[in-house]
Amino acid sequence: MMKRIFIELQERSYFVYIAHGILKDTKFRWKLKKGDVAVLITDIQVAPLYLKRICNTLNSFGVITDRLVLPVGEQSKSLSVLDQIFTKLLNKNYDRNIVLIALGGGVIGDLTGFAAATYHRGIRLIQVPTTLLAQVDASVGGKTGINHVLGKNMIGAFYQPVEVIIDLDCLFTLSMKEFSAGLAEVIKYAVAFDASFFNWLENNLDDLLKFHPQSLMYCVYRCCKLKASIVSLDEREIQIGKRSLLNLGHTYGHAIESYFSYTGWSHGEAISVGIVMAVNAALHLQKFLSTRDAMRIKLLLERAHLPVHGPQEMQSKDYLRYMARDKKSRLGKINLVLPVSIGRARVFLNIDQNVILNSIEYNLIK
Amino acid sequence: MMKRIFIELQERSYFVYIAHGILKDTKFRWKLKKGDVAVLITDIQVAPLYLKRICNTLNSFGVITDRLVLPVGEQSKSLSVLDQIFTKLLNKNYDRNIVLIALGGGVIGDLTGFAAATYHRGIRLIQVPTTLLAQVDASVGGKTGINHVLGKNMIGAFYQPVEVIIDLDCLFTLSMKEFSAGLAEVIKYAVAFDASFFNWLENNLDDLLKFHPQSLMYCVYRCCKLKASIVSLDEREIQIGKRSLLNLGHTYGHAIESYFSYTGWSHGEAISVGIVMAVNAALHLQKFLSTRDAMRIKLLLERAHLPVHGPQEMQSKDYLRYMARDKKSRLGKINLVLPVSIGRARVFLNIDQNVILNSIEYNLIK
Numbered sequence: 001m002m003k004r005i006f007i008e009l010q011e012r013s014y015f016v017y018i019a020h021g022i023l024k025d026t027k028f029r030w031k032l033k034k035g036d037v038a039v040l041i042t043d044i045q046v047a048p049l050y051l052k053r054i055c056n057t058l059n060s061f062g063v064i065t066d067r068l069v070l071p072v073g074e075q076s077k078s079l080s081v082l083d084q085i086f087t088k089l090l091n092k093n094y095d096r097n098i099v100l101i102a103l104g105g106g107v108i109g110d111l112t113g114f115a116a117a118t119y120h121r122g123i124r125l126i127q128v129p130t131t132l133l134a135q136v137d138a139s140v141g142g143k144t145g146i147n148h149v150l151g152k153n154m155i156g157a158f159y160q161p162v163e164v165i166i167d168l169d170c171l172f173t174l175s176m177k178e179f180s181a182g183l184a185e186v187i188k189y190a191v192a193f194d195a196s197f198f199n200w201l202e203n204n205l206d207d208l209l210k211f212h213p214q215s216l217m218y219c220v221y222r223c224c225k226l227k228a229s230i231v232s233l234d235e236r237e238i239q240i241g242k243r244s245l246l247n248l249g250h251t252y253g254h255a256i257e258s259y260f261s262y263t264g265w266s267h268g269e270a271i272s273v274g275i276v277m278a279v280n281a282a283l284h285l286q287k288f289l290s291t292r293d294a295m296r297i298k299l300l301l302e303r304a305h306l307p308v309h310g311p312q313e314m315q316s317k318d319y320l321r322y323m324a325r326d327k328k329s330r331l332g333k334i335n336l337v338l339p340v341s342i343g344r345a346r347v348f349l350n351i352d353q354n355v356i357l358n359s360i361e362y363n364l365i366k
Numbered sequence: 367m368m369k370r371i372f373i374e375l376q377e378r379s380y381f382v383y384i385a386h387g388i389l390k391d392t393k394f395r396w397k398l399k400k401g402d403v404a405v406l407i408t409d410i411q412v413a414p415l416y417l418k419r420i421c422n423t424l425n426s427f428g429v430i431t432d433r434l435v436l437p438v439g440e441q442s443k444s445l446s447v448l449d450q451i452f453t454k455l456l457n458k459n460y461d462r463n464i465v466l467i468a469l470g471g472g473v474i475g476d477l478t479g480f481a482a483a484t485y486h487r488g489i490r491l492i493q494v495p496t497t498l499l500a501q502v503d504a505s506v507g508g509k510t511g512i513n514h515v516l517g518k519n520m521i522g523a524f525y526q527p528v529e530v531i532i533d534l535d536c537l538f539t540l541s542m543k544e545f546s547a548g549l550a551e552v553i554k555y556a557v558a559f560d561a562s563f564f565n566w567l568e569n570n571l572d573d574l575l576k577f578h579p580q581s582l583m584y585c586v587y588r589c590c591k592l593k594a595s596i597v598s599l600d601e602r603e604i605q606i607g608k609r610s611l612l613n614l615g616h617t618y619g620h621a622i623e624s625y626f627s628y629t630g631w632s633h634g635e636a637i638s639v640g641i642v643m644a645v646n647a648a649l650h651l652q653k654f655l656s657t658r659d660a661m662r663i664k665l666l667l668e669r670a671h672l673p674v675h676g677p678q679e680m681q682s683k684d685y686l687r688y689m690a691r692d693k694k695s696r697l698g699k700i701n702l703v704l705p706v707s708i709g710r711a712r713v714f715l716n717i718d719q720n721v722i723l724n725s726i727e728y729n730l731i732k
Contacts, residue, residue: 079449090516093691121522150456156487157523325459
């Protein structure tokens with residue numbers, strides 16, 4: 001069974017297709033036509049699993065394929081790897097009619113997306129996310145970009161793909177650690193936007209952790225559906241509004257990732273801790289969030305095998321240094337997305353430093 | 367007297383303001399408000415002329431200013447100088463509410479524009495073009511980008527400024543060589559779109575070359591007006607249509623610039639030769655262009671002190687190598703914009719190599 005979600009963005013609208021085995025499905029019609037040149041960009045971990053199969057499928061449609069296989073990891077989201085992509089494309093004399101296919105997790109998606117946004121001032125892009133994290137979050141909505149030594153995702157563009165193809169079978173090849181990292185974003189959606197989905201997660205998490213196909217479909221579909229409605233409202237995250245609520249836990253999380261130069265802690269793990277700290281801050285501010293809801297959130301993260309305590313190496317002041325540099329902050333003042341109840345979050349502007357320090361140091365959730 | 371042109375692009379619409387002395391005018395209201403942070407990006411040649419004055423004016427409105435002064439020349443349109451800009455902005459912890467002001471010629475405009483398009487996934491941009499070339503062409507329409515060792519303007523984005531401020535007094539500080547380079551683009555507009563403007567140029571070129579204020583105003587206004595109507599029709603140059611006609615002479619011209627690694631020949635000089643070669647190709651193809659019109663075009667370029675013969679160092683086959691890499695070409699086939707009469711041009715697809723070689727080798731214009 002295949003599900004389809006429409007991302008409504010005027011002339012930049014597109015579909016997200018979700019199914020088990022879609023990459024093997026020779027009947028599925030990619031948004032490519034005979035004679036198109038498609039360059040698949042992937043990493044050495046993903047390449048042996050899917051690259052050959054996809055190329056064969058596309059070739060059978062008369063699409064000419066080429067490929068670039070990059071190293072694994074957040075370090076690839078750099079200006080120098082971006083330049084490597086440009087050099088490859090220019091060496092082959094590829095014009096602006098080619099299509100880039102991002103085959104991989106969030107790193108490949110963000111990097112390839114930014115390359116597509118800027119090669120010849122913009123070429124077509126297809127996202128084929130292979131991790132849970134990329135399927136539920138990174139591949140939909142058009143955020144692309146790279147890191148800078150001085151901060152994560154500081155350079156980038158809003159650039160929409162022409163389609164997103166999600167094969168749920170890819171999830172079977174993930175390690176439990178990678179799968180859990182994706183669950184952090186899943187739980188984030190539920191906490192920030194959807195109480196009934198949170199309930200569903202409480203009831204179905206064990207099935208998800210056993211990779212139960214229907215549960216995976218429901219989970220990914222629901223997240224993409226939520227993301228679709230948010231992105232349609234605010235494509236470029238211009239208002240401090242609904243789209244910024246997607247950043248729940250991310251301001252703390254990015255601080256952790258930056259501190260370890262994007263190596264020690266995965267994005268999902270850092271976000272999990274970030275959500276707990278945001279819950280703490282909400283409790284400190286006594287902004288509606290009940291201790292019961294706080295406990296339910298923490299418990300769900302733990303059940304998903306996610307960390308709920310920050311790295312021991314980091315002092316609370318280490319967080320502040322990076323948090324002030326966050327894209328949501330303004331003139332050094334820190335703004336945060338905090339949950340006010342399960343299923344509802346809000347942006348709080350210009351938060352007192354002591355509240356932030358406390359939210360990091362003292363875990364109020366018993 | 368000030369003239370104003372509206373660039374109609376839905377929510378990305380903006381005004382182009384043209385006047386003598388607008389940068390000195392403390393009554394002119396920039397699209398900035400008290401408390402805004404504006405970072406002026408310019409080069410060492412332009413900085414001593416205008417930087418201090420503009421900063422003072424903006425400070426008097428309560429705008430906080432900062433600056434980055436870069437080396438002069440096309441070499442600054444590189445990934446490494448772009449990275450320098452990002453490092454400067456991130457070191458100051460600037461958030462996405464700052465404004466970049468591009469103060470300079472086409473190089474500064476393209477580079478700063480691309481930095482604005484990609485810093486924090488897009489921040490506000492004001493173009494303040496100081497050369498004739500940038501005033502009539504580069505600053506309006508949202509093309510931004512940098513060069514790659516393998517080709518000019520290969521990396522970039524379509525990104526509109528929030529306003530363009532053109533001070534015609536800046537033209538008085540240009541060398542005749544720089545001024546002439548701008549006239550190549552002016553003549554291009556007339557040849558490709560506007561026969562009556564071509565007549566006007568024939569009658570008023572001497573006044574322009576004497577920097578006659580009213581003539582300058584008319585010339586810059588007419589070019590910007592033409593550009594505005596073209597850009598509104600086709601913001602992202604998606605159709606092979608009117609916007610691509612702006613590239614008359616550019617496919618040949620870029621080949622010359624690339625051959626000399628953007629050092630020996632200026633953009634305007636290369637475009638002038640490119641227009642002559644396009645005229646030659648049109649004559650070879652016997653596509654309507656009369657030899658009389660061909661002669662008038664060549665004569666006007668000569669009167670503007672522009673070259674009409676390509677560099678002696680280059681063989682005709684040297685051109686082909688670079689021309690196949692042009693953004694307008696597809697799968698190695700060369701498409702060209704050619705004049706069909708004065709005031710009218712067309713895109714010709716998949717042009718025979720011999721025609722191109724002949725257009726370079728044999729000057730048909732007596």
